[in-house]
Amino acid sequence: MVTNVVTETVLKTEKLNVFYGSNLAVREVSLEIPLNKVVAFIGPSGCGKSTVLRCFNRMNDLIPSARIDGKITFRGHDIYAQKVDPVNLRCRIGMVFQKPNPFPKSIYENIAFGARLNGFKGDMDELVEISLKKAVIWDETKDKLHQSGLALSGGQQQRLCIARTIAVKPEVILMDEPCAALDPISTLKIEELMHELKKEYTIVIVTHNMQQASRVSDLTAFYNAEPTPKGGKVGYLVEYDRTEIIFQNPAQKSTRDYVSGRFG
């Protein structure tokens, strides 16, 4: 499906359907997320981008009405298999949300807390420093590690959340509109950070910002929604390819219309 991306697959969905109660929200999504790439999910509101993203680390388990059929594998293993512990899965596949949500604790504890819960027995000071450095927020925080994470600016809080995610050594980072609540300078910092992070992690990002998708991602998945006979809407994957193809020479007219701003 994706041209010229020869690399290892980390996450794979096969005919993924996601329901909320009896409503089918997204239908038959089949795609592969390759190692150490940034994959952007784009599409109009309500087409199921966040729903699919939340399936990758079973975040949808926290929504009582949500259920899936089809298959999702992480490094070849079914993530919905009975033996899989979703908490452990979420350490390996971390998530950063739209609204920065640091713990109401010190900057240091924001990093140390999850690592400790996760059984980390190494040098905590070192882990805190490395994590903050990787999230490019060390210089701004090194002299106030024991102050509240909530006292940072929104953009700094988001980088702290990324540092917190990194600290538990994930393989994949899911980002659900991570810059939606940030100013343009903070947004640029997060975008630069993503270029660094993809050397070590695989990233899947939901974004409404077309320029952002074209700046940060290697691959782009365009989703759309269509009406159902019952009067609802169901989302589906229209096209998934290298980002430059999606933006410059997509196969589908609806993709072309969306990326050129004609709808959505």
Ligand SMILES: Nc1ncnc2c1ncn2[C@@H]1O[C@H](COP(=O)(O)OP(=O)(O)OP(=O)(O)O)[C@@H](O)[C@H]1O
């Ligand atoms: N917790 C929920 N309970 C019930 N329905 C939900 C829930 N979350 C999402 N949905 C429905 O699933 C469909 C897809 O929503 P989703 O948020 O995944 O789309 P999206 O493409 O990420 O939208 P947006 O760009 O606006 O964030 C929508 O019809 C939405 O109403």
